[in-house]
Amino acid sequence: xxxxxxxxxxxxxxxxxxxxxxxxxxxxxxLRDATNAISRINPNALPKDVIFxxxxxxxxxxxxxxxxxxxxxxxxLSDDELEKVAGGGDSTPPPPPPIVGG
Numbered sequence: 868x869x870x871x872x873x874x875x876x877x878x879x880x881x882x883x884x885x886x887x888x889x890x891x892x893x894x895x896x897x898l899r900d901a902t903n904a905i906s907r908i909n910p911n912a913l914p915k916d917v918i919f920x921x922x923x924x925x926x927x928x929x930x931x932x933x934x935x936x937x938x939x940x941x942x943x944l945s946d947d948e949l950e951k952v953a954g955g956g957d958s959t960p961p962p963p964p965p966i967v968g969g
Contacts, residue, residue: 871911879909883921897921 883904887894897904901919913919922930944952 871914875909879905882908887921894923898923 883897886908887897887904893904893907896907898921901921902913904921905913905919924930
């Protein structure tokens with residue numbers, strides 16, 4: 868199975884949105900069966916662990932997706948780890964370069 872790249876997925880979803888705005892039959896398909904609608908744009912198999920669902924947002928009730936939950940604080944780097952990543956670490960300055968020539 869071919870893996871989808873994020874850019875490819877974004878392009879396909881934009882194309883589904885574009886076609887749904889002008890083609891009532893395709894819009895009905897997208898609302899009824901998102902996987903089938905996506906496969907009409909790109910036949911590559913979607914990841915099995917992801918389910919897509921399109922909603923009709925044209926009425927008075929608006930659907931606003933929330934962002935994915937953030938992992939708990941235990942996944943955060945400590946201050947010391949942040950210093951090392953940022954180029955910090957030891958407070959000891961590096962040795963001076965050797966003097967050459969004469």
